[in-house]
Amino acid sequence: MGASQAEAWRELRAKSGAPANPFMEPEFTLAVGRVRAAARVAVLWEDGQPAGFFPYEQGPLGRGRAIGLGVSDCQGAVLRPGLHVDPRELLRACSLATWEFDNLEAGQQLFERDAEGFGSPVIDVGAGYAAYEELLRAQSPKFLRSTLAKERRLGRQVGDTRFVFDERDPAALRTLIAWKSAQYRRTGRRDRFAQRWISALVRRLHESRADGCSGVLSVLYAGRRPVAAHFGLRSRTVLSCWFPAYEPEFAKYSPGLVLHLRMAEAAAREGIGMLDLGRGDAEYKDALKTGELRVYEGATLRPGARAALYVLGREPVRRAQGFVRDRPQLAARARRTLIRAGRLRGGS
Known part of the structure; x- marks a missing residue:
């Protein structure tokens, strides 16, 4: 991604009206790209000008992830206000069957319908x-x-x-x-x-x-x-x-x-x-x-065998996590178990 495209990204981001979260700036994606070979950016064009940017990481079997998933605290696409994009067509253009996220920014209507919201x-x-x-x-x-x-x-x-x-x-x-x-x-x-x-x-x-x-x-x-x-x-x-x-x-x-x-x-x-x-x-x-603020966790899927494999492998884990999270006493017990396991691992 060249300097002109990075500047176009910043301009689109400034017009979005969203908080200026640094995880959504091109510098974060570029930094991830220097340490993660699977990092990619899809550029959406309109009348010869960049109209959107979609940062992601590409895994096997068409499995996509938010850029820096696991450490990035704000995720999503950077689009011109009012630009209409079909999320499944976007995934197809990126050769993705799925795109997984855990801190999707509020207002990302492109992906919110596939997600569960949380307070941040x-x-x-x-x-x-x-x-x-x-x-x-x-x-x-x-x-x-x-x-x-x-x-x-x-x-x-x-x-x-x-x-x-x-x-x-x-x-x-x-x-x-x-x-x-x-x-x-x-x-x-x-x-x-x-x-x-x-x-x-x-x-x-x-x-x-x-x-x-x-x-x-x-x-x-x-x-x-x-x-x-x-x-x-x-x-x-x-x-x-x-x-x-x-x-x-x-x-x-x-x-x-x-x-x-x-x-x-x-x-x-x-x-x-x-x-x-x-x-x-x-x-x-x-x-x-x-x-x-409101953030979202979930995955956008493009119908097909590879998406079905993702659902079979990931959804039981997500449901189990949600089951524990929605029951405070069970969640507290799980935290105590983690702490005991950590002490045993550390020999104390």
């Missing part, structure tokens, strides 16, 4: 950090008091706290990756950073300085020690939260929560209006959020 929490700091903190005082006064008190205690007992919104030191990124890998193992989940392409993608994006998709590593220090960190992607107006982690030694100070408050403060100062916390249940997201 966000923090709105468009009115400034002071207004956000005032909202927290009203809706979660105990949470805010406790977090700020722990921040002060961290400074007294460990060392003066210092926050860096955009840390460029590669050593800090290596520390975050090590923390996050340990967290995955500790909680019984698959270590994403054990996959080379994900590690390579994050390191590449950390070096990105594009307006629409720039990697941002935020670090909370106590004294000289990093105690919590987060790596995400930002555009001019949206910070997509991605990989947060902290040093377990300092867990009693809730450094991850302190980090997110300082991120919100710095983001507002930078002119960012929204922090997208990403889909997924977590207590800290419930405490911090001011609202939710």
